[in-house]
Amino acid sequence: MMIFSPANLKRLFFTLIVAAVIAIMTGAAGSSTAPPTTGVHGSFLERVSWFGLFAAPRWLLFATLGVIVWLIVSLYRPRAKTIRGGIDHVLAFPKEIAARKPTRVTLIAIALIVVILLPKFVHESFWMFLIVEQIGVWILLALGLNVVVGFAGLLDLGFAAFYAIGAYTTAWFTGALPMPALFHHPIPTLWVIPIGIVAAMAFGVLLGTPTLRLRGDYLAIVTLGFALIIDDFVETQSGVTGGGVGSSPIPHPSLNLGFWHFHWGISEPPYYYLCLLFVVVFIIVFTSLEHSRIGRAWVAIREDEVAAESVGINPLKYKVMAFAVGAASGGFGGVMSAGLVGIITPGLFTYQVSVNVLVLVIFGGMGSIWGVALGAIVIQTVTSYLDNYQPWGYQINDLFMYIGALLIIMMIFRPAGLLPSKRRRREFAMAEGGEEIHTDEVLSGEQP
Amino acid sequence: MGFEHFWLSGFDQIHVAFWRYLAVGLQNGAVYAMIAVGYTLVYGVLGLINFAHGEVFMCGGFAGVFLTRGILGDRVGSGWGSVGLVLAGIIVGGLVSALVATGVQQVAYKPLRKRHAPKLAFLISAIGASFFLQTLAGKEFGYGVNIFPGQVFEPGQVMFTIFGTPINTITVVSIIAALVMVVVADRIVRATRLGRGIRAVSQDAETSSLMGVNIDRTITITFILGGALAGAAGFLYSLQSGIVQNAGTEIGIYAFTAAVLGGIGNLRGAALGGLFIGLFGSFSVPFAFEGNVQWTEIYTFLILVLVLMIRPTGILGEKSGRTA
Numbered sequence: 078m079m080i081f082s083p084a085n086l087k088r089l090f091f092t093l094i095v096a097a098v099i100a101i102m103t104g105a106a107g108s109s110t111a112p113p114t115t116g117v118h119g120s121f122l123e124r125v126s127w128f129g130l131f132a133a134p135r136w137l138l139f140a141t142l143g144v145i146v147w148l149i150v151s152l153y154r155p156r157a158k159t160i161r162g163g164i165d166h167v168l169a170f171p172k173e174i175a176a177r178k179p180t181r182v183t184l185i186a187i188a189l190i191v192v193i194l195l196p197k198f199v200h201e202s203f204w205m206f207l208i209v210e211q212i213g214v215w216i217l218l219a220l221g222l223n224v225v226v227g228f229a230g231l232l233d234l235g236f237a238a239f240y241a242i243g244a245y246t247t248a249w250f251t252g253a254l255p256m257p258a259l260f261h262h263p264i265p266t267l268w269v270i271p272i273g274i275v276a277a278m279a280f281g282v283l284l285g286t287p288t289l290r291l292r293g294d295y296l297a298i299v300t301l302g303f304a305l306i307i308d309d310f311v312e313t314q315s316g317v318t319g320g321g322v323g324s325s326p327i328p329h330p331s332l333n334l335g336f337w338h339f340h341w342g343i344s345e346p347p348y349y350y351l352c353l354l355f356v357v358v359f360i361i362v363f364t365s366l367e368h369s370r371i372g373r374a375w376v377a378i379r380e381d382e383v384a385a386e387s388v389g390i391n392p393l394k395y396k397v398m399a400f401a402v403g404a405a406s407g408g409f410g411g412v413m414s415a416g417l418v419g420i421i422t423p424g425l426f427t428y429q430v431s432v433n434v435l436v437l438v439i440f441g442g443m444g445s446i447w448g449v450a451l452g453a454i455v456i457q458t459v460t461s462y463l464d465n466y467q468p469w470g471y472q473i474n475d476l477f478m479y480i481g482a483l484l485i486i487m488m489i490f491r492p493a494g495l496l497p498s499k500r501r502r503r504e505f506a507m508a509e510g511g512e513e514i515h516t517d518e519v520l521s522g523e524q525p
Numbered sequence: 526m527g528f529e530h531f532w533l534s535g536f537d538q539i540h541v542a543f544w545r546y547l548a549v550g551l552q553n554g555a556v557y558a559m560i561a562v563g564y565t566l567v568y569g570v571l572g573l574i575n576f577a578h579g580e581v582f583m584c585g586g587f588a589g590v591f592l593t594r595g596i597l598g599d600r601v602g603s604g605w606g607s608v609g610l611v612l613a614g615i616i617v618g619g620l621v622s623a624l625v626a627t628g629v630q631q632v633a634y635k636p637l638r639k640r641h642a643p644k645l646a647f648l649i650s651a652i653g654a655s656f657f658l659q660t661l662a663g664k665e666f667g668y669g670v671n672i673f674p675g676q677v678f679e680p681g682q683v684m685f686t687i688f689g690t691p692i693n694t695i696t697v698v699s700i701i702a703a704l705v706m707v708v709v710a711d712r713i714v715r716a717t718r719l720g721r722g723i724r725a726v727s728q729d730a731e732t733s734s735l736m737g738v739n740i741d742r743t744i745t746i747t748f749i750l751g752g753a754l755a756g757a758a759g760f761l762y763s764l765q766s767g768i769v770q771n772a773g774t775e776i777g778i779y780a781f782t783a784a785v786l787g788g789i790g791n792l793r794g795a796a797l798g799g800l801f802i803g804l805f806g807s808f809s810v811p812f813a814f815e816g817n818v819q820w821t822e823i824y825t826f827l828i829l830v831l832v833l834m835i836r837p838t839g840i841l842g843e844k845s846g847r848t849a
Contacts, residue, residue, distance in 0.1 A: 102661070109667025113591045116665040232648055287834050293644050294574045298781060299833050302826040305778070309819045309826075428774065432656060439649060474668055478660035484653025488646045489636045505643065 080151050089147045096143030097121075100135055102478055103469060192353060196346040205346065207461045210417055213352035214410045216453040219437040220359050220446065221406035226435070227444035227501070228367060229399035230379030231289070232297040235304030236434050239404040241311070241426035242280050243273040243411020248324040248421055254317065266330035266416045270409065277408020278401040285400035289393055304428060311423045318423075326419045348417050355413070356450075359406045363446055366402065375399055380504060429477060436480050439487050442494025444501040451496055544690035546807045552696040552765065554803020555703030559758035560780035561787070561795035562710055563626075563751025569727035569790045570747045573644065576651035577629045578755060579777020580658035585622030585756020586768035587666060589614035590674040597675030610677045611698055614760040615706075622756025626748040629654045635741075655773070663770035671767035674760070699761045706754055707796045713750065714792055723747055727790060775822070779806070782829040788839030797841070802828070 104120020107113065121136040153160065174180055199205050218240060225233045248254045250272055252263030288299045311318045319325070330351070366372050374395045377385035382392050415421050441452020463471050487494070493502040560582050567575040575581075593614050602610050633654040637646050666672060683691040714720035722743040725733035734740050759768065762776070783802045787794025802825060809824045832839070 101665075107665040107667070109670035109672055113587070113666060226645075230645065232645055234652070288830075291833055291837060294648055295785075295833050295837060297576075297648055298574060298778070299830055302778065302829045305775075306823050306826045306830075309823050313819050429656075432652060435649070435652075472664070474663060475660065477656045478664065481653040481655065481657030481660065485633050485650045485657070488633075488642070488650035488653070492642060492646050505646075 080148075085151050088150070089144070092147040092150075093140065093143045096139040096146075097136075100139040102475070102482070103471070104135065106472060196349055203465065205349070207458070209348045209352055210414065211457045211461045212454055213349065213356065214414050214417075215434065215437060215457050216356055216450050217352070217359065217406045217410035217413065218434045219441070219449045219453040220356070220363060221403040221410070222434050223438050223444065223446065223449045224363060224366075224403035224406075225399050226438055227442075227449070227498070228372060228375040228379070229396055230293075230375075231396060231399065232293060233300045233400070233403075234297050234428070234431055234435070235300035235302075235307075236403075236407060237426040237428070237430040238284070238300075238304050238307050239277045239281065239407030240411045240414070240430065241307060241423075242277045242404075243408035243413075244415040244421045244425070245311070245318065245324075245411075246273045246276045246408070247412045247415040248319075248327055251327050253324040253327040254319055266328055266412075270412050273412035274405050274408045277404040277411070280408075281401040281404030282397055285397040286393075289396040289400065301428065301431075304431060308423060308427065311426075324421050327415050327421070329419070330416045348413070352413055355406075355409055359409075360446055360450070363402075363406075367446070371395065371398060376500060432477070433480065436484060438494075439484060440495060442497040442501065445494065445496050445498035448494050448496030448498065452494065455495075542811070544688055544692075546810065547804070548690070548692050548696050550804035550807035551800065552699045552803070553806060554800035555699045556758045556762045556799075557776070557780045557783045557802050558707055558796040558799025559703050559754045559761075560776065561783035561799040562707060562792055563755045564781050564784040565787070565789055565792055565795040566710075566714070566723065566747050566751045568784070570723060570730075570744050571634070571647075573647050573651070574781065575629075575748075575751075576648060577633065577654040577658060578626075578751065579773030579775075579780070580655045580662075581622045581626045581629065581752050581773075582755040582759045582762075582776060582780075583662060583768060583770065583773035584625045584658065584759070585618035585752075586759030586763045586772065587662060587672070588621035588756065589618035589760025590672050590763045590768050592617045593675040593677055595675075597677070601676040601679055603679065607677050607694075610675075611702070611760075611764075614674065614677070614764075615702060615757040618756040618760035619753035620756070622759060623749040623752040625658070626752025626755070627745060629658075630745060630748040634744075638744075659770055659773060666770060668770055671769045672763075673767040674763050677764060695764050699764070702757065702761060706757055707792075710750060710754060711792055711796075719743075719746055778829065779825055782825065782832065785829070785837065786832050786839055788841040791839065791841055794839055794841035798839070 101117060101120045105116055105118075105123060107116030107119075121134065123135050124132045125135055125138060126132045175184075195208065196205065199208065218236065221239065222233065222236045225231050225236070245254070247266060247269045250264050250269045251266050284300075284303060288296060288303075291299060374385070374390045377388070377390055378392050378395055386392055414425070437453040437456055438449050439452075440456055441450065442448030460476055462468075463476070464473050467473070491497075493505050560578065563578050563581070564575060567573065567578070593610055596610065596613070629651070633650040634647065637650060663669075678694050682694045684694040684697045685692055712720075714723055722733070722738045723746070725736065725738050726740055726743045726747075730740060762768065762772070766772075779802050780799060783798035784795045785798070786801060787796070787798030789795075805828065806821050806825055809821045810818065812820075812824070
């Protein structure tokens with residue numbers, strides 16, 4: 078065991094650099110008026126107390142943590158194989174049980190019961206709002222983007238545009254925009270749901286038809302360009318959209334069947350059930366799509382577009398379809414959000430929102446519906462918690478630093494996500510094993 | 526944005542306005558050209574858009590801004606002092622950006638290259654790097670506040686007057702600096718051993734590695750070269766408009782548009798594309814809808830979308846590796 082071998086000392090060096098970066102990330106913030114080194118100075122020299130036992134400058138703390146992590150890793154490495162083998166051995170039986178069908182059905186049933194009864198357990202309004210606005214709506218967005226990125230393999234950086242279309246359609250049809258509603262006749266919010274979904278899908282087709290001919294990275298930047306255009310348009314055309322100030326209040330949805338009347342007021346549980354209903358519907362639709370002819374076509378295009386074309390799949394048609402299908406749930410997310418929050422502003426649909434949705438998909442596992450839902454729940458809970466309680470000197474603006482870091486870390490260590498879809502994991506493994514190297518990957522390859 | 530807002534109210538003002546728009550357009554174009562070269566070089570060797578390049582530019586801008594502020598304090602630069610300050614800003618901005626670009630390469634690209642990760646993974650990790658840098662800069666230097674460098678020149682210093690239009694010193698300095706740096710980059714890529722390595726990797730990475738080109742080193746050098754140009758551009762940009770933590774997104778897209786317009790992988794094309802985008806942006810100001818300058822952004826994004834959809838190989842054609 079060579080703990081002080083050059084390779085291992087190099088590892089120590091990198092660990093310490095990472096510790097320093099984390100110290101800066103979690104450290105004091107500078108400002109535009111303070112000298113430029115304020116933040117760095119505060120991050121390293123500030124004294125932190127350790128459960129009141131002793132106070133040490135931060136740099137000492139982070140250096141110590143770095144060395145400890147390094148020690149653990151260097152002790153673990155020589156035994157990695159044994160330990161991993163042991164873990165696999167222990168996990169083999171639970172895994173086998175989990176793979177059985179009755180177990181899965183039971184698990185899904187339990188999850189469904191918990192999900193249905195959730196509002197009974199959660200009384201705090203903050204958590205209920207979080208569950209609907211921060212998790213429910215974002216699961217819808219993530220499920221939609223998962224169709225585009227996960228199933229069809231198209232990187233869309235402007236997904237918030239569909240969300241915006243859904244929300245602004247709602248505002249328009251309910252008469253909450255400066256522009257008068259269609260036929261000067263506002264309609265109830267609930268009836269906008271199908272209109273919002275159709276509008277978003279139509280926009281998906283409109284946007285997809287010209288752009289989806291482009292290859293991966295160009296598509297990413299064109300979708301980003303479109304998103305920025307829409308953002309600028311919404312902000313400048315205050316006569317149509319209300320500009321940066323946003324819309325007037327959108328009425329809460331209500332249902333009137335003549336014999337039965339229901340109004341979604343300001344309390345969250347009714348929205349929760351509305352949202353849950355659509356999440357379940359979208360999960361069922363997307364799951365069956367995934368295993369249908371269309372889903373197989375998406376996989377074929379994602380894995381090898383030329384081969385797919387040669388067996389008679391029209392790539393453009395299926396890609397546009399993926400855009401439209403993904404847009405549907407994004408658009409519904411917009412309607413939902415508009416009905417719940419009431420006032421929509423362009424700030425809700427920025428590039429950052431698109432990247433935030435992308436993180437949910439990547440973290441959970443591209444192409445895996447359950448993974449994406451789990452990713453949305455985990456990340457949105459953590460970020461809402463951080464935003465509201467701001468523990469350990471966290472500031473609201475720091476969020477995208479961690480999101481950016483998380484994207485890099487996921488791509489390095491677990492590109493297929495937390496709960497990967499089997500197929501995706503195989504694709505990553507195959508590409509990395511060199512079985513299926515495309516020309517563009519040779520360019521980025523290492524020396525043989 | 527550095528666009529001056531200027532309304533045409535009559536024909537008598539057209540020629541005045543023309544020279545002013547031309548100057549502003551060339552100045553912005555010079556900055557875009559320098560950034561676009563970085564996009565095009567990295568695209569050449571990796572076959573990928575470096576989504577974090579805009580943030581590399583932003584970091585160089587901050588370095589130059591704080592350097593000149595530290596040196597000048599409340600004083601105003603003049604004469605040879607100004608020249609020295611501009612050179613120092615360009616060099617320090619370039620160095621910092623080259624460092625950041627290398628860091629991005631090491632963290633966000635290299636581990637994925639070693640694993641032959643699919644292209645999607647590179648794009649995502651680069652977007653992650655871009656958000657990380659942007660937010661970190663915001664945390665350290667404030668969000669959404671333009672920070673200006675020390676007064677390297679007297680405010681509004683005019684170098685000469687052309688047809689009745691005063692031309693600012695900053696404009697002239699930006700154009701000259703960009704010209705020199707792009708020409709030097711062009712010579713490096715075309716006429717040196719390093720450049721031959723870059724061109725070889727651009728053409729065929731596998732074969733060039735068989736011929737003894739060290740691919741890892743070549744890629745690092747490409748990032749350093751592109752980063753240095755972007756950093757210098759960041760300082761020049763900040764002289765006119767100041768620098769803000771999210772400057773990289775918008776300027777990055779403009780420069781990327783320029784790179785695609787000139788044919789990605791084509792260094793001279795990228796430089797010309799940059800000039801074109803700069804001029805296009807400034808001359809579209811009079812056509813802004815209801816006088817709202819944000820419309821010039823919309824027009825430029827439309828150019829990007831149109832170029833990509835109609836002629837993704839650019840006007841001069843993609844030349845990955847041949848004369849890059």
